[in-house]
Amino acid sequence: QVQLVESGGGSVQAGGSLRLSCAASGRTVSVYSMGWFRQAPGREREIVASISWSGGNTYYTDSVKGRFTVSRDRAKFTVYLQMNRVKPEDTGVYYCAASRAPEITIPATTYSDDDYWGQGTQVTVSS
Numbered sequence: 001q002v003q004l005v006e007s008g009g010g011s012v013q014a015g016g017s018l019r020l021s022c023a024a025s026g027r028t029v030s031v032y033s034m035g036w037f038r039q040a041p042g043r044e045r046e047i048v049a050s051i052s053w054s055g056g057n058t059y060y061t062d063s064v065k066g067r068f069t070v071s072r073d074r075a076k077f078t079v080y081l082q083m084n085r086v087k088p089e090d091t092g093v094y095y096c097a098a099s100r101a102p103e104i105t106i107p108a109t110t111y112s113d114d115d116y117w118g119q120g121t122q123v124t125v126s127s
Contacts (some may be wrong), residue, residue, distance in 0.1 A: 002026040002116040004096045009121030016125075017084045022118055024077040031116065033099040033108035034072055034079040035059075036125070040092040049062070049081060050107040059107045063089070086125045093120040098110030 035050035
C-alpha cells in the first residue's frame with residue numbers, strides 16, 4: 001500500500017501563488033505517474049496536472065497551462081504543484097494521486113479508484 005499526504009493548501013488572493021506538496025510513503029516502488037486533481041463545490045473532480053515517473057513529461061489541463069507547474073523529487077517520493085497567478089475558479093479541494101500503471105515516460109491522464117489517492121487539501125482563492 002501507498003499513503004499520500006498533501007500539504008500547502010490555504011487561502012490566497014487572486015493573482016497570488018501557492019505551492020502544494022504530496023509525499024508518498026509505503027510501497028512506493030509501485031508508483032509511476034503522479035498527478036493533481038481538484039474538485040470545486042458542486043462539480044466533478046477534474047485532473048489538473050500529471051507528471052511521468054521519469055519526471056520528464058507533464059500534462060496540464062488547458063485552464064492552468066502557463067500558470068501551474070507540476071514537478072517531482074523521486075528521491076523524496078514527493079510531487080509538487082506550483083500554482084501562480086491563481087484565479088477564483090481555481091478554488092477547490094486538491095487531491096494528489098499516484099498511478100499504478102507501469103508507464104515510465106508518458107504521464108497518466110486518467111487515474112482510477114484502484115490507484116492511490118490522498119485525502120485532499122483545500123485551496124481558496126478570493127477575488
